[in-house]
Amino acid sequence: MTVRMAHLCSWLVALLPVVVACFGMDFPSLDRPGAWLNILGRLTGVAALSLLLMAAILSARVPGFDRPFGGLTKLWQTHHQMGAVALLCVLAHPVLLALAAAEVSLSVAVTTLFPPFDHLATWLGWLALIGMVVFLAPSFHFLGEPEYGRWKWLHRLSGPVIVLALIHTFMLSRTMPGYATEMIWTIMAALAVAAVSWRFVISRRAGRLRYRVDAVDRPANNVVELKLLPAGRRQLHYEVGQFVYLVPYDRRLAAGYGEEHPYTLSSSPLEAGLRIAIKDLGDASRAIQHISPDSEVTIEGPYGRFFTDNNPGGELWIAGGIGITPFLARARHLARTGETADIHLVYCVQDEARALFATELAELAETLEGFKLSLHYFYRQGPLTGEFLSAECPDLAQRTAYVCGPLPLNQLAVRIVREAGIPVSRIHTEEFNLI
Amino acid sequence: MKKITFAAFIAFCASIITLLAVDALTPASHAGEANDELPVFTLAEVAEHDTLDSCWMAIRGKVYDFTDYIPEHPTPPAIMEAWCGREATEGMETKGYGRDHTPAAWAMMEPYLIGILAEE
Numbered sequence: 001m002t003v004r005m006a007h008l009c010s011w012l013v014a015l016l017p018v019v020v021a022c023f024g025m026d027f028p029s030l031d032r033p034g035a036w037l038n039i040l041g042r043l044t045g046v047a048a049l050s051l052l053l054m055a056a057i058l059s060a061r062v063p064g065f066d067r068p069f070g071g072l073t074k075l076w077q078t079h080h081q082m083g084a085v086a087l088l089c090v091l092a093h094p095v096l097l098a099l100a101a102a103e104v105s106l107s108v109a110v111t112t113l114f115p116p117f118d119h120l121a122t123w124l125g126w127l128a129l130i131g132m133v134v135f136l137a138p139s140f141h142f143l144g145e146p147e148y149g150r151w152k153w154l155h156r157l158s159g160p161v162i163v164l165a166l167i168h169t170f171m172l173s174r175t176m177p178g179y180a181t182e183m184i185w186t187i188m189a190a191l192a193v194a195a196v197s198w199r200f201v202i203s204r205r206a207g208r209l210r211y212r213v214d215a216v217d218r219p220a221n222n223v224v225e226l227k228l229l230p231a232g233r234r235q236l237h238y239e240v241g242q243f244v245y246l247v248p249y250d251r252r253l254a255a256g257y258g259e260e261h262p263y264t265l266s267s268s269p270l271e272a273g274l275r276i277a278i279k280d281l282g283d284a285s286r287a288i289q290h291i292s293p294d295s296e297v298t299i300e301g302p303y304g305r306f307f308t309d310n311n312p313g314g315e316l317w318i319a320g321g322i323g324i325t326p327f328l329a330r331a332r333h334l335a336r337t338g339e340t341a342d343i344h345l346v347y348c349v350q351d352e353a354r355a356l357f358a359t360e361l362a363e364l365a366e367t368l369e370g371f372k373l374s375l376h377y378f379y380r381q382g383p384l385t386g387e388f389l390s391a392e393c394p395d396l397a398q399r400t401a402y403v404c405g406p407l408p409l410n411q412l413a414v415r416i417v418r419e420a421g422i423p424v425s426r427i428h429t430e431e432f433n434l435i
Numbered sequence: 436m437k438k439i440t441f442a443a444f445i446a447f448c449a450s451i452i453t454l455l456a457v458d459a460l461t462p463a464s465h466a467g468e469a470n471d472e473l474p475v476f477t478l479a480e481v482a483e484h485d486t487l488d489s490c491w492m493a494i495r496g497k498v499y500d501f502t503d504y505i506p507e508h509p510t511p512p513a514i515m516e517a518w519c520g521r522e523a524t525e526g527m528e529t530k531g532y533g534r535d536h537t538p539a540a541w542a543m544m545e546p547y548l549i550g551i552l553a554e555e
Contacts, residue, residue, distance in 0.1 A: 032507070084436045091447040098454060101539045108542040110458045113451070115538030122538065133444065140440040172537065 003070035007078050010069075014054035014082060017184050021046045024180060034103030041096030044089040049165050051086035052132070053188040055079050056162060060195035061203065061245075063301055072243075072303035073431055080139065087136050090129055121171035128164035131157050148282060149259070159196060162189075208247065208298035209234050214273060216293055219356050222280040223322065224289050225266060228297060229273040236299055238269055240333045241326035241430075244301030246276060250292050256284025260300065264325040264430075268333035274299065275329075277356070279322035306402065306430045313398035314342030316422075318384070318413045320405020321349060321356070326430060327404065328357055331364045331371065340369045344393045348376040348384055348409060384409065386416045397421035404430040474550040478522065481552070485520025487512055491549070492523035498550040 021043060058079045066072040094113055102109035115122050135157035138146030166189055170181070198207075210232035217225040236244065243264040248256060261284050267275035280286045291297075306326050317327045327345055334341055345365075349355045355375060365373035374392040376384055389396055401417045403410050410429050417427055476491075476498045484491035490502045501519075505512050518526040528535050 035507075081436065084440050087440055088443050091443050095447060095450045097539070101543070102454075104539075104543045104546070106454075106458050106461055108539055108545075109454060111542045112537065112539035113454070119538050136440070140437045142441055142444065171534070 003068070003074065006068040006070075007074070010054060010058060010078055011082075014051050015047065017050040017188075018043055018047050020180050020184060032103065034100045036100075037096050037103075038100035041093055041100055044096060045093040045169070048086045048089035048093060049162075049169055049185070050188065051082045051089065052158075052162055052165060053185075053192045055082040055086065056158065056192040057188070057195045058082070060198050061300075061303070062198055063207070063303060066303055067305050071305040071430070083136055083139060087132060087140070090132055094125070094129070121168055124164050124171070125168035128161050128168055131161040131164065135161065148284075162192060203300060208300045209236055211274065211297050211299050213250075213291055213293050213295050213297060216291060219277070220354065222289070223277060223356055224291070225275055225277040226288075226291065226297075227273055227275050228299070231296060236274060236302060238265060238302035239305075239307075240269055240330050241265075241306040242302035242304045244274075244276070244299045244303070247298045247300075248288055248291055248295065249297060250295035252292055252295075253287045253290070254283075255287040259284055261285065262303075264304075264329070265302070266325045266329045266332070268329060268336045270333065270336045277322065277325050277328070279356075281322075304430065306404070306428060308400070308428060311400040311426075313400065313426075314344070314395070316389075316393055316396050316399040316401045316417065317343060317345040318401065318403045318405070318409075318417075319345065319347045320409035320413075321354065323405035323409075323430070324356055324361075325404075327402070328361070331361065331368065334368055334371065335364055342370045342399075344372045344374065344396070344399070346374045346376055346384075346389065346392060348378065348405065351377055351379045384412055384416065386419055389416060389420065400426040400428070402428045402430075407431060473548070475553045476550045477553045481522075482520045487516050487519070490515065490519035492518055492521065492526075493552045494522075494524050494527050494544070496552050497548055498552050499544055499547040500549045501547055504547055 025039065025042075058075055061072065066075045069075040069078065098109040098113050101112040113122075117123065135154045137143060138151040138154055166185060169185060209230070211228040212231040213226055214229045215227040217227070219225055238244075241264070243262050245260040246263050247258060247260045249258065251257065263276045263278055265274055266277045267273070278285050278288055280289055307330060319327050324347060327347075331343075331345070334343075345361070347355065347358075347361065352358075358375065361373055365371050372393075376388060381388065393399070396417065397420050399422065401413075401422050403413045403417075405413070410431060414427055414429060418424065476493075478493060481491045481493050481498055484500070484502075487505060488502065490500070490505060492499050492501060501515065505515050508515055515526075527541070530536060
């Protein structure tokens with residue numbers, strides 16, 4: 001199954017209750033606009049709950065589950081889009097029902113939205129709607145760029161919101177036939193509960209592997225590379241270029257103690273331990289620059305599927321800043337396996353001081369057969385251009401492109417390589433702009 | 436996506452506020468409580484209208500003539516026909532499977548009100 005198919009399937013499953021509702025629905029007097037609006041109002045309610053549950057199911061973060069979807073970051077994009085469509089549906093739902101009732105009279109429209117307080121079902125629906133706006137507002141930047149910790153904390157409101165929405169639906173449900181209502185919502189809710197249980201209970205006990213900080217290297221003044229060795233019996237098995245969630249347990253950290261954050265592994269899977277390069281980009285990653293050697297961390301994963309097999313035309317890697325980590329990992333891995341490859345790495349950085357691991361990469365470029373390195377400095381050469389890429393890598397059109405860096409560079413690089421003739425199917429990006 | 440969701444949220448708030456404002460500013464929507472002048476019917480009189488051609492129901496002490504509404508009702512006519520000419524509060528409150536009609540559905544009955552049910 002292709003990545004596209006996997007995403008399409010998740011959308012189809014998410015919208016299945018809407019299809020069932022359409023089949024189970026009587027369509028009375030559709031010459032009346034009120035009847036249409038009522039049907040649309042009911043269907044948007046079904047779609048909102050269903051998408052919300054599917055988004056919860058997709059957030060489980062079970063290692064390996066993300067692979068058919070092209071990696072966890074791609075899966076999150078679908079999760080994010082489902083959240084957006086669910087929010088649009090949930091906002092349309094009461095408005096459409098009120099407009100449908102307005103056909104009878106204005107007061108019926110208002111009563112539809114604001115019935116007497118003893119009509120619990122409607123008021124629980126309102127609570128779910130308000131809760132949904134609150135927990136999704138940071139995801140869609142309603143109040144500007146959200147702070148990661150607050151966003152994550154608020155996102156936990158999704159649990160109570162789903163419970164409220166389910167009660168609201170069960171109490172009012174009349175859109176689908178009775179047996180279908182109970183069956184569909186029970187199955188989806190059970191899967192969502194299983195997903196959330198995995199995420200917040202099981203994975204914390206069974207999914208997190210204990211590691212110890214063996215060494216802390218400083219490739220730049222705002223970047224550390226941690227070398228981790230297993231502290232428990234179990235070790236992480238991963239593929240090159242994958243990422244993990246790391247939780248530090250160093251009491252001396254100024255921030256981020258016990259908090260999980262995603263980082264790409266910069267080591268080869270053939271190495272004894274793990275290496276993780278972390279740039280100071282926020283409170284927790286700033287604090288971790290001063291993590292004590294010998295302190296404990298836990299690792300959960302691996303996630304992601306950045307590199308693909310079988311690229312007969314060779315590979316073009318475009319890295320920006322700390323986005324070098326998956327490429328560094330792959331180059332280190334090639335050095336260990338001794339494989340030959342046809343790879344051209346274009347490493348874009350602001351200036352020489354920020355060219356992380358430049359010395360190691362230059363050495364690898366000298367020793368690895370078929371591995372070429374080009375450095376692009378923004379301060380000297382301006383933004384990355386098609387001319388620069390074509391001059392450095394004349395056969396780029398036949399290559400498979402891998403891009404990892406800050407979002408603006410990713411977007412620019414994807415545009416350039418597409419213009420250069422690389423089809424979308426041969427362009428792979430890794431983005432960590434989760435919110 | 437961010438712009439669309441934010442625009443939808445603002446449109447939602449504006450719609451709800453507009454609806455409430457128009458309702459508050461429309462005096463007609465709060466009138467119509469003059470039930471005292473309505474005729475009084477006994478259950479026996481209601482029972483004479485037990486067909487789809489003339490369907491009366493007694494619900495919570497009031498009598499309604501749903502003859503014109505039956506084609507609009509979401510269920511097949513047979514569902515409502517079973518309650519024609521009867522005390523139908525139970526039908527309204529359970530829909531036959533334990534779920535009450537929505538407040539909007541209750542409010543929609545108002546235009547079909549024709550009288551008060553005589554106390555036994």
